Amino acid sequence: MEEYLDRILLSEDQIKKRVAQLGAQITEEYQGKDLLVIGILKGAVPFLADLIREIKLPLRYDFMAVSSYGASAKSSGEVRILKDLDSSIEDRHIIIVEDIVDTGLTLKYLQENLGRRKPLSMKIAALLDKPGRRRTEVYPNYNCFVIPDEFVVGYGLDYNEAYRNLPYIGALKPEVYTEQD
């Protein structure tokens, strides 16, 4: 294991199996429907890439990038769109794909913003749910794992943009993120 990790929370194999299950479930539920999968940059990329290949339907995917206004903004729930979708979602069945739901403020904003664009249906798929930190009523419709309130990295999740490419999810050693703050 890497020296900056306290422990591995979810192995590559555990993630792969759970993502395959979720893909099969979505495949069943969206039979005959025109599905658009929306990945939220950058954290959702590995999860989206694996999930879409487990959905055995003709789907399309698009990306959005959002960011909060500065450091205090995350807690205010104010979110800014850095990159919008390329096309309209009106009358489309959409699934928003996130790596993690933490406070829920990012998804709350996305739900409201995308909801106003009149999709036929809208669901949220998250790899990780950290309900201990929730600050608003938003819960994923599809979730792979519920995790405790720890600083996790890997499989898209970063600390200062690093560690996103780890093929598993690990808990960062506290000294790694306290040293630099």
Ligand code: PRP
């Ligand atoms: C992270 C994560 C989710 C969001 C969850 O993204 O990928 O998008 O935060 O946090 P919340 O529930 O408290 O809003 P981040 O803003 O760090 O951008 P990134 O995906 O580029 O890492």
Ligand code: MN
């Ligand atoms: Mn993100």
Ligand code: MG
């Ligand atoms: Mg991040």
